[in-house]
Amino acid sequence: MGAYNVLECLFIITIVTVSAKPIDVNEILRIEDVVLPEIVSQETFEVVNATRNSTNSFMRNTIGDGMAYTDFRVELTPNVADGTFTGRLEVDVLALTTAARDSDVLFYVGDLDIKEVLFTFGQGTHQMAVASFGVNDDDILEIEPGVNSNQFRFFIEYSGDLQPAGTGLYAGRYGTETYVGMNLHPIYARRVFPCMDEPTLTAKFKFTFKNLNYQHIVSNSALEDNSDDTFRTLESPPHLWGMVAHNLAIINTPIQNAPLFARPGLTGQMSQPSVAINSYYNFLNAWTNRSFVDIIADQNGNMNILALPDVSKDWNSLSTVGIWEPYIMMTEDCSIRQRSLAFPKIAEAMARQWFGGVIYPRNWAHEWVLSGLATYAGWEAYKEFQSDGTSTVVSVLDAHTLFVTEIIQESLLLDAYSSARILEPANIFNEDVIRDHIHGLLKYKAPAILRMFRLLLGDADNDFVHLGARARLNTGAFQPIDSDDFIDSMNSYWLAAGGNDHEYIKDTLTPWIKNNGYPVLNVLLRRGGVFVSQERFGFASQTPVSYDIPITFTTSVNPNFVDTMYPSGTLGGTDTIDMDLDEEDWVLFNIQGQGYYRVNYDPELWETLTEVLDDPDQREDIHPLNRGTLVDDALNLARGRRLTYEIAFNLVLTMQHETNYPAWKAFVRNMEFLRKRLVAMVTEDEI
Structure with missing residues (x-):
């Protein structure tokens, strides 16, 4: 030629x-290539994908060194009409060191307006005003109690704005209807209540929601006894918890304990995704060797799957799976393009219940492990769905092909820019950097790297990525992990199968995750x-x-x-x-x-x-x-x-x-x- x-x-x-x-x-980063008009209805919604917001930055590695924040009782009263909410926080704080007894007590507060701070100390019950409080330039609430003690209880009154973009406490809209959602991942808890908001700092939480005049309030938390608006959580970091108050209808129950909520009138669009949800649920239970029922023990009891009409952002709270409506509602004659986008998205969203829910990163710099494993497991579930005989969708492109074209090659393009972020930076604490990191290139590069190492380390019968992930889920449930933890889990199986160098995986992997x-x-x-x-x-x-x-x-x-x-x-x-x-x-x-x-x-x-x-x-x-x-x-x-x-x-x-x-x-x-x-x-x- x-x-x-x-x-x-x-x-x-x-x-x-x-x-x-x-x-x-x-x-x-190409989270959705196109808006697919045939999928939902003739209505048009403003669809929001919130991966960025303007915020002040801070570079602290922890707040309240020497403090333990043990119990949070949060009462939230949204006012959807004017886009605001009021809040009341009751929180117990222990000073664990002599220096901490003399220190200010710190909370992240985002854009919250703090109205009043009262406290008790020791075993006392008399509430009194603190000596001083204020929010500094880094959006950190600094409280000087005026009393030295090793035990405080603070009562904080505050207000804030409902977020419009599917993050924090927000108001969603479709047609003439509204709903209220709470999605705290990764660092949006601070926009809902004063907190510590870091993945390694855990506490017990109770959330009470007032003024929510909706048919359903679903959360990953269990209701308090004799209450219909107060939910209690297991001890965990705050980013795992979420809530949606809505008038959506249960249009199907693809599998026991997994109701599918959507706008009334969409019942004819759920047959294909329902089959997929059933297949994915069973596959992920087996693949992880950890039943979802065990994950939600003492909590809500369901995997509530909601077709959100106006928000395409990934949902990350336990038991509450929000998925953009075009990714989950499909007519029988919908396009191949829609199916090819939607079926993997459903699988990834469900896989995040295990990877990101059961285990979560020690620091957001290690989010690539969880994000990569969720996508990896989700695509494995999607491949099984295509091949297990339950799918009637014969015109969907091959999952193996799509993983190369939509994940690996997309990542190669984005990763060629000099501004591309590395998979595993040094520990990160800046709010903007955290958001850019977890919503950026790692969504593509992490699963692509895991796929390459799966082939390098194993063969057709041995997948050490899978074995390492499963081991970590079952030995470190509800614990933070980092890349070394995951490498150790892979190593234990790889060495037992004949690998001869315990440093090989880490040494080989490091250049791929430490450089763009x-x-x-x-x-x-x-x-x-x-x-x-x-x-x-x-x-x-x-x-x-x-x-x-x-x-x-x-x-x-x-x-x-x-x-x-x-x-x-x-x-x-x-x-x-x-x-x-x-x-x-x-x-x-x-x-x-x-x-x-x-x-x-x-x-x-x-x-x-x-x-x-x-x-x-x-x-x-x-x-x-x-x-x-x-x-x-x-x-x-x-x-x-x-x-x-x-x-x-x-x-x-x-x-x-x-x-x-x-x-x-x-x-x-x-x-x-x-x-x-x-x-x-x-x-x-x-x-």
Whole structure:
């Protein structure tokens, strides 16, 4: 094929509709590509995905050093009409050290307006005013009791604004109806009541909700005896707890203890998701070896699944699973696109009950472990759903394919920006940084890395990611974890199965989670084989990092895209791989695109691969996922100045023969960047 022609490439670009917009990688990261109009009804709602808010920052690692915050009794009275609420907090605080007895008592308070602070001390019951209180520039409430004691009880009156975006205590709306929700994950408890609001600081909570004139109030907490508005929790960090007061109807119960709430009138749209929920529930119980019934012991008793009409943000509270309505309500003739988005989203939301609920991060820097495992387990449940015979959805794209195109390749694109966040930074405490971190790249990169290590460490019969996750769930329930805890859990099984180096997993994993970007594998033809080397990839220059890259490959001499998916080893620097290749033979690395890296071939190999792809018969010798990976790698390598656009466009022009999804997905993902630059090169008349 000759040199690329700009008009030819423009023609290819115009045969598809590209709706992507430029994004800041640290803001909203393609959480939903499109709003799907056929899914709910003819009504239009304002849909909110809250991953950012303006807040003051603070850099404390804990508040109240030497203090123990033991019991919180919170009374909340929302006023939906004017968008505000009032609150009253009664909290017990113990001073554990001599220094703490003389210190101010501190609480995070977000944007709360503190009206009054009273206290008692010791065993006394007489309430008195504190010596002083005030909120500093870091939104921390500082209380000086004026009395030295090792035991305080504070009574705090305050008010605040209902949040509009599915975070904190908020008012949701659909049509003429409203509902009130409380979602405290990750650090929104401080916008609802004065608290400590850190994952390692636990306490007992009671929430009382007043002025909620709705048919249902669902929460992950159990009701107090003889009460219909006060809920008590197990001892835990505050971010695990949530509530929704609503007039939604129970339109189905896919499985015992899992009612599905949605707007009345949507009963004809729940049959497919109900089957999926049933399948996922049973799968996750078995996969984790921890029954959901055990998780919610002494609590609500249900997994309440709510189709939220106006909020697409991930819901993370125990027992209360909020899912954006288009992800869970589907007509029988809904689009493949909607199904491909919705079914994994349902699975991920349910998996977060275990990963993020039963175990949670020691610091938000370790959220990648929980987020990665929830997505990993959710997609395993989705794959099982497609293959277990319960699904009647025959037109859904293969889950294995979608994981590559929607998770791995999406992450590779976002992670190439110099502003991409690393998976595991140093411990983070700044409110903005926490939100950017947990709602950012790690949603894609964490499960992608786990998938690669699953293949590196195991085989078809052994998944050490799964075994390590299950062990942690069952030995450290309702305890914080960090990456070392998870690595130890994997190690215990991997070493028992024949692994010979207890530092191998950590040493191999560290460069992937402690740096942004990833490697590109360079493949050069040599007499009797190929020479492979690596360099760090990004759209801007970055300092070198050495990775241990799991290597998989196959050749045209004996093409095998199944058995070769499990790496036989890793590349830490350079190597020569012996193989017999004739002039027209090819070699392909990164089988089925499972590795978290790109591959750049020398010009001769790119030309051979392009000629194969341009032959309608020969191109079928290459797995569809590898055809997609070639397109994705070529266009991104050209963008990163590792490959000429002449080579990339010549390969892209073979797409006239392509009928499978992966290559077209890769093409569409990358075209907006190219379209803007190519259109500037021609006039309107030439187009």
